[in-house]
Amino acid sequence: MPISPNQGSTAGGTTVTITGTNLANASSVHFGSKTATITANTPTSVTVTSPSGTGTVPVTVTTPAGTSNPLSFFYIGAPFKSSLSPITGVTAGGNTVTINGTGLSTATTVHFGAATATPTVINDGQLTVAVPAGTGPGPVSVSVTTAGGTNNGFSYTYVDAPTVTSLNPNSGPASGGTVVTVTGTNLSTTQSVTFGGVPAAFSVISDTSLSVVSPPTPDGQPGPADVVVTTTGGSANIGFTYLAGPGI
Helix, strand or coil: CCEECCEEECCCCCEEEEECCCCCCCCEEEECCEECEEEEEECCEEEEECCCCCCEEEEEEEECCEECCCEEEEEECCCEEEEEECCEEECCCCCEEEEEEECCCCCCEEEECCEEECCEEEECCEEEEECCCCCCCEEEEEEEEECCEEEEEEEEEEECCCEEEEEECCEEECCCCCEEEEEEECCCCEEEEEECCEECEEEEEECCEEEEECCCCCCCCCEEEEEEEEECCEEEEEEEEEECCCCC
16 A cells, blocks of 8 residues: 655645555544545545654554555654855856755755755755746845755845946056956956956946956066956956057
8 A cells, every 4th residue: 555755744734645445435544643634535545634743653544444554654844954055146047056954855946036946955964956047136035845844044146247348448568557447237246357367456346347456467478368357146358458568
């Protein structure tokens, strides 16, 4: 006499189907000492809503002809989340987030606001999930649903990708030291600025402006360099020209 599923939330409410023979006219189904609510019954199956409970309990079906052999049902507590990393990412989604906690082995869904994603369970204490696209920038609640229930309490912030529209000035000596104003959008979470792959010192002025000091070129030679601005929402780039110094 199979039972499916054979596990559910300690709070009860799991729809469970028990299959077997001679099950017509079932008068009761017990989960341990508690009685389940019968929602459907045929000669070969009984569907019930599990009562609340803890641990492992025997499940039996009673009909006018007697009581069946017991099957085991496992109660699972709601999951607990201890950390989420990273806590921000691009609005387009796609980056991977790691969630640590307990009771995560039966996780089926992770909600990011109204959007859902299917996680990859590493073990009972950890899962990873690809973040779904958001509807726009800003924070959303994060919840994990397992066989034991749903637990929330974390927040994830969607950040729009940056744009860079201009550099002023857009050239300077190969020795570096030029103070450059970078203009664009979504720049407030800037994490790094590089000139041709070389990190540059910068400060955030506003969401649309950065002040950056050009580093010297690695070989001391002039030429074009790609300026890359990286934020928590992604990266954007624009061209800068290193100039040759005068000679006489």
